[in-house]
Amino acid sequence: MSPFRRSNSGDVARERLRVVLMQDRISLAPHLMERMKEDLVDVISRYVDVDRGKIEVQWRRADGEPALVANIPVRSVKRSVASNDRASERVL
Amino acid sequence: MGQSLVITSGKGGVGKTTATANIGAALAMLNQKVVLVDADIGLRNLDVVMGLENRIVYDLVDVVEGFCKLKQALIKDKRVEGLYLLPAAQTRDKTAVTPEQMKNLVGQLKEEFDYVIVDCPAGIEQGFRNAVAGADRAIVITTPDVSSVRDADRVIGLLESSGFERPVLIVNRIKPKMVDRGDMMDIGDILDVLAIELIGVVPEDESILVSTNRGEPAVFDGSSRAGQAFRNIARRLRGEEVPFMNLAEVQGLWGRLRKLVGLE
Ligand SMILES: Nc1ncnc2c1ncn2[C@@H]1O[C@H](COP(=O)(O)OP(=O)(O)O)[C@@H](O)[C@H]1O
Numbered sequence: 001m002s003p004f005r006r007s008n009s010g011d012v013a014r015e016r017l018r019v020v021l022m023q024d025r026i027s028l029a030p031h032l033m034e035r036m037k038e039d040l041v042d043v044i045s046r047y048v049d050v051d052r053g054k055i056e057v058q059w060r061r062a063d064g065e066p067a068l069v070a071n072i073p074v075r076s077v078k079r080s081v082a083s084n085d086r087a088s089e090r091v092l
Numbered sequence: 093m094g095q096s097l098v099i100t101s102g103k104g105g106v107g108k109t110t111a112t113a114n115i116g117a118a119l120a121m122l123n124q125k126v127v128l129v130d131a132d133i134g135l136r137n138l139d140v141v142m143g144l145e146n147r148i149v150y151d152l153v154d155v156v157e158g159f160c161k162l163k164q165a166l167i168k169d170k171r172v173e174g175l176y177l178l179p180a181a182q183t184r185d186k187t188a189v190t191p192e193q194m195k196n197l198v199g200q201l202k203e204e205f206d207y208v209i210v211d212c213p214a215g216i217e218q219g220f221r222n223a224v225a226g227a228d229r230a231i232v233i234t235t236p237d238v239s240s241v242r243d244a245d246r247v248i249g250l251l252e253s254s255g256f257e258r259p260v261l262i263v264n265r266i267k268p269k270m271v272d273r274g275d276m277m278d279i280g281d282i283l284d285v286l287a288i289e290l291i292g293v294v295p296e297d298e299s300i301l302v303s304t305n306r307g308e309p310a311v312f313d314g315s316s317r318a319g320q321a322f323r324n325i326a327r328r329l330r331g332e333e334v335p336f337m338n339l340a341e342v343q344g345l346w347g348r349l350r351k352l353v354g355l356e
Pocket residue numbers: 101103104105106107108109110111137264265294295296297298300301304318
């Protein structure tokens with residue numbers, strides 16, 4: 001945002017609301033967050049061996065935009081990923 | 093068999109009681125038989141907004157506890173045919189009634205009336221659960237500020253998870269001038285984030301305060317813009333297609349004229 005042109009407070013309100021509601025809705029449905037984590041792990045595990053117990057998914061703000069930040073510790077990378085780029089199709 | 097509506101918001105002070113009184117009176121003016129139920133037990137207000145506070149003998153809790161017949165507790169409004177009030181108890185609290193009892197009560201009223209309109213207390217606890225228990229439809233009301241819209245979102249979520257298919261929205265206390273200069277969220281912004289159907293926009297209007305002072309709903313005052321907006325909502329509830337005049341609806345004749353001649 002330019003320091004010379006402050007945006008109208010109505011626009012600021014709308015943007016803040018958009019983010020707050022996203023966070024409210026997801027935090028009110030913790031099972032949804034859990035399911036999303038599971039799904040994420042399932043997809044990523046096709047390529048790399050991850051530590052399921054240590055996964056963290058959080059809401060952050062990146063440049064004022066809401067973002068989901070996932071921290072997924074990797075144990076090892078599967079050999080098949082390097083040798084065969086169609087591995088994912090086989091696993092599917 | 094009539095239908096029951098609950099007017100709710102989450103946040104307090106956004107206009108639930110004002111809307112209940114005005115929409116109810118406007119529906120009665122459309123020749124409907126209407127009863128307004130004050131579910132704000134312990135903090136009753138609908139009686140004073142309606143100007144009927146001196147005529148209370150029995151209240152909702154008296155009915156539920158069997159101290160009187162339902163008919164004995166209903167106060168008839170003498171200004172318009174077919175308008176009644178069932179007042180809340182003032183000396184009790186929300187726990188005096190259960191959702192089942194409310195459902196029962198509203199069900200009985202639906203047999204007699206075309207519209208049963210329940211004024212919901214603030215909050216999302218038992219008072220809220222009581223108020224929505226017997227309702228067929230829900231009207232959510234919000235003002236154009238961040239905290240009120242946020243609470244509305246929470247309430248819409250709760251309504252949907254308790255089986256209300258399509259709650260509708262009233263945006264109250266819009267100030268067209270502030271919207272025009274960009275310092276208030278407009279209707280589009282609010283509908284975008286809440287993603288529900290709009291049933292009315294009510295302007296910030298001093299006539300609401302004047303009418304509350306007097307105990308005469310603003311819909312009785314032909315020159316009140318807020319009153320006009322509430323009459324439009326009543327017609328939409330009846331299934332009539334009443335166009336939203338956008339901000340013009342809330343700007344009044346002068347605003348519309350200025351728009352027409354290109355001053356805005
Ligand atoms: N459109 C409006 N314009 C001006 N004042 C309003 C308007 N709607 C409500 N008010 C005022 O706001 C206050 C809260 O309204 P009320 O209906 O009691 O809210 P709630 O029942 O949600 O707590 C009251 O003083 C009322 O007169």
